[in-house]
Amino acid sequence: MADLLKTRGLLDIESLDRGTIQELLDRAKFFQPGPGETYKRLESLKGKTTVNLFFEASTRTRVSFEIAERRLGGDSISIAAQGSSTSKGESLVDTLNTLAAMRPHAVVMRHAASGAPQFVSRHLKLPIVNAGDGTHEHPTQALLDARTILDHRPTLTGLRVAIIGDIAHSRVARSNIHLLSKFGADIVLCGPPSLLPQELAQMAPGVRLSWNMQDALAGADVIMMLRVQLERQYESPMLASEYFRFYGLRPEHVELASPHVIVMHPGPINRGRELSSEVADSQRSVILNQVENGVAVRMAVLERILG
Amino acid sequence: MNSLLITGGRVIDPASGFDAPADVLIRNGVIEAVGANLRGDGCPVLNAQGSIVAPGFIDMHVHLRDPGLEHAETIETGGKSAAAGGFTTICCMPNTIPVNDSAMVTSYILQRARETSPVNVYPIGAITKGSLGEELAAIGSMKDAGIVAISDDGRPVMNARIMRRAMELAKALDLTVIDHCEDLNLSAGGDMHEGPQSVKLGLRGIPSASEDVMVARDLLLSELTGARYHVAHLSTKRSVAMVGFAKSRGLNVSCEVTPHHFAITDEELCTYDSNYRMKPPLRRDEDVEAVIEGLVSGVIDAIATDHAPHAGSEKMQEFERCPFGITGLDTAIGLSLAELIHKGRISVNRMIALFTTGPAGILKLDRGTLRPGAPGDVTVFDLDTKWTYDVQQSFSKSRNSPFHGRVFRGGPVATVVGGSIKWTRN
Numbered sequence: 001m002a003d004l005l006k007t008r009g010l011l012d013i014e015s016l017d018r019g020t021i022q023e024l025l026d027r028a029k030f031f032q033p034g035p036g037e038t039y040k041r042l043e044s045l046k047g048k049t050t051v052n053l054f055f056e057a058s059t060r061t062r063v064s065f066e067i068a069e070r071r072l073g074g075d076s077i078s079i080a081a082q083g084s085s086t087s088k089g090e091s092l093v094d095t096l097n098t099l100a101a102m103r104p105h106a107v108v109m110r111h112a113a114s115g116a117p118q119f120v121s122r123h124l125k126l127p128i129v130n131a132g133d134g135t136h137e138h139p140t141q142a143l144l145d146a147r148t149i150l151d152h153r154p155t156l157t158g159l160r161v162a163i164i165g166d167i168a169h170s171r172v173a174r175s176n177i178h179l180l181s182k183f184g185a186d187i188v189l190c191g192p193p194s195l196l197p198q199e200l201a202q203m204a205p206g207v208r209l210s211w212n213m214q215d216a217l218a219g220a221d222v223i224m225m226l227r228v229q230l231e232r233q234y235e236s237p238m239l240a241s242e243y244f245r246f247y248g249l250r251p252e253h254v255e256l257a258s259p260h261v262i263v264m265h266p267g268p269i270n271r272g273r274e275l276s277s278e279v280a281d282s283q284r285s286v287i288l289n290q291v292e293n294g295v296a297v298r299m300a301v302l303e304r305i306l307g
Numbered sequence: 308m309n310s311l312l313i314t315g316g317r318v319i320d321p322a323s324g325f326d327a328p329a330d331v332l333i334r335n336g337v338i339e340a341v342g343a344n345l346r347g348d349g350c351p352v353l354n355a356q357g358s359i360v361a362p363g364f365i366d367m368h369v370h371l372r373d374p375g376l377e378h379a380e381t382i383e384t385g386g387k388s389a390a391a392g393g394f395t396t397i398c399c400m401p402n403t404i405p406v407n408d409s410a411m412v413t414s415y416i417l418q419r420a421r422e423t424s425p426v427n428v429y430p431i432g433a434i435t436k437g438s439l440g441e442e443l444a445a446i447g448s449m450k451d452a453g454i455v456a457i458s459d460d461g462r463p464v465m466n467a468r469i470m471r472r473a474m475e476l477a478k479a480l481d482l483t484v485i486d487h488c489e490d491l492n493l494s495a496g497g498d499m500h501e502g503p504q505s506v507k508l509g510l511r512g513i514p515s516a517s518e519d520v521m522v523a524r525d526l527l528l529s530e531l532t533g534a535r536y537h538v539a540h541l542s543t544k545r546s547v548a549m550v551g552f553a554k555s556r557g558l559n560v561s562c563e564v565t566p567h568h569f570a571i572t573d574e575e576l577c578t579y580d581s582n583y584r585m586k587p588p589l590r591r592d593e594d595v596e597a598v599i600e601g602l603v604s605g606v607i608d609a610i611a612t613d614h615a616p617h618a619g620s621e622k623m624q625e626f627e628r629c630p631f632g633i634t635g636l637d638t639a640i641g642l643s644l645a646e647l648i649h650k651g652r653i654s655v656n657r658m659i660a661l662f663t664t665g666p667a668g669i670l671k672l673d674r675g676t677l678r679p680g681a682p683g684d685v686t687v688f689d690l691d692t693k694w695t696y697d698v699q700q701s702f703s704k705s706r707n708s709p710f711h712g713r714v715f716r717g718g719p720v721a722t723v724v725g726g727s728i729k730w731t732r733n
């Protein structure tokens with residue numbers, strides 16, 4: 001597995017084994033800043049150049065990769081696809097080949113097409129870090145979510161995790177399902193029928209589906225809310241005004257969960273659409289911890305691949 | 308005209324029930340005799356020792372991309388690929404630029420074929436003008452110019468009323484109506500078969516129902532109009548069941564399956580390799596099993612490749628941006644032997660029928676048999692020689708095959724069209 005990470009990079013969670021994930025999570029803990037500190041400054045990526053290639057808009061993921069790269073002493077360049085030659089009609093493979101000719105050591109890539117990193121990886125001998133591909137996977141998000149849960153709970157095993165919202169179009173959900181399942185969590189996926197394909201139940205062991213929020217939240221240790229991905233939907237699955245009524249997270253829902261429940265969201269949050277402001281700003285919310293862990297987890301991943 | 312004596316092979320002609328070691332004598336481009344120890348009187352001889360000698364194989368569903376998309380394929384290169392794949396006759400779909408919706412385009416295709424193709428080419432005309440699904444094409448003039456069927460392959464007629472009118476006209480003109488069965492509203496935006504695999508990969512699904520509802524609609528319209536109706540590249544277990552049901556009720560319907568739909572499933576898509584992107588999409592094990600049972604039981608009448616060449620750059624993109632379709636002429640016999648013969652699912656005799664009498668009957672072609680007087684088209688193939696498919700060696704202009712590197716057991720040995728050897732192995 002170590003060799004694959006070094007040669008291919010991190011394409012998905014599905015193909016990682018539990019041991020590798022645990023190592024990354026442990027290392028991320030080492031990178032977490034103490035109170036009042038910032039992230040550790042290391043030299044693990046000294047002399048290494050990383051290109052962050054974002055074909056889809058991103059703020060938090062891009063910035064957190066950039067900070068991770070710099071704290072590890074590496075050089076990095078970020079490219080937004082709008083400003084690159086792709087807007088002049090260059091194909092993805094040509095763009096990557098052109099970049100590869102400038103000899104970076106790794107490419108961090110976000111792309112709107114599912115499987116784009118897998119496709120590029122077949123034609124390019126360069127480690128790729130998948131920073132989100134279409135509706136497929138977002139592996140570093142799942143790692144930072146797991147790190148965040150483990151900051152509040154001793155183990156993932158046996159944990160009850162409710163993932164609520166637009167599961168069908170969520171790469172965050174897919175990566176989390178793979179990761180949590182590998183550690184033996186009980187996962188409930190909840191959303192309106194057209195955003196909750198029944199085949200999700202076959203994706204990994206320990207996954208159950210529900211259309212009912214109250215049912216999904218009963219006894220939950222972790223609530224993961226997902227953004228409603230309007231840009232990926234062909235037609236509205238239900239009236240927007242009804243969505244919050246049935247699948248928006250409000251304080252009374254949190255009461256149904258375990259008393260020590262934590263509420264997570266990959267961001268950016270839509271207040272009043274997926275969750276109410278009261279919940280987003282409550283003591284239960286660990287949304288900013290997630291962002292904080294984003295840097296630590298990406299440091300661990302980059303160090304593992306390039307260090 | 309060409310004469311040829313093919314000696315020493317096992318001759319199988321499903322149309323006449325002949326299956327024995329024999330020679331085949333073609334004189335002046337026409338089968339003269341099949342029997343022991345024939346004399347060629349000095350005409351060229353093709354030694355078929357150790358091989359099977361069959362009527363020329365017919366592929367009733369190919370895309371030649373000519374006119375208009377000659378960077379991907381031409382009538383010449385598609386024809387050469389067909390000959391190398393063991394086919395003596397191919398029928399080309401009308402989705403060219405311009406669409407074959409007029410006698411002029413039909414005549415162009417036939418003329419180019421005469422000038423450049425080593426194999427017989429029969430055009431299939433469009434059902435509607437421009438295959439836009441709105442108004443009927445010049446079906447009568449195309450029939451006079453030489454089309455053998457009508458189809459809006461790839462852009463199915465969504466309006467049932469127009470499909471009804473097309474079937475009525477086709478019945479009067481004695482033409483078969485071929486439909487690519489896909490409800491475009493149900494399949495819109497889809498990348499692959501909708502199921503556990505599409506959900507896991509985050510690719511948009513094309514449900515089996517998008518095929519099934521169109522098969523159901525068409526079978527009902529075929530009953531209403533009495534038209535001869537054919538389902539192209541059927542891929543789901545329910546479609547097989549419905550065609551079987553329609554046949555049991557005596558409807559004049561038929562269907563074909565492609566080799567890839569009986570050889571592989573949507574599990575292959577885990578690598579996001581665009582060479583597994585086609586319509587209909589690769590389906591599940593249960594569908595593959597149903598299709599093979601359809602080949603065994605006789606519900607399925609023909610094997611056709613749906614040879615769909617695309618230039619390399621078009622397939623070298625993110626999966627969801629690539630066009631649908633794969634090439635198939637080179638590998639059809641190899642895949643059929645691997646999945647149907649070597650696994651003991653059907654007899655060699657039945658396999659030959661699926662490539663000869665099956666399509667010839669559907670399209671009413673005067674071909675697909677070795678009876679004296681028939682055109683001198685012969686496919687020679689063997690059952691056991693190991694070979695590795697190298698897509699770079701294909702005569703096709705395109706390289707979009709998922710079977711590159713696959714090792715086959717048995718395949719085409721020689722292709723004879725009108726008594727003339729058009730291709731031999733080695």
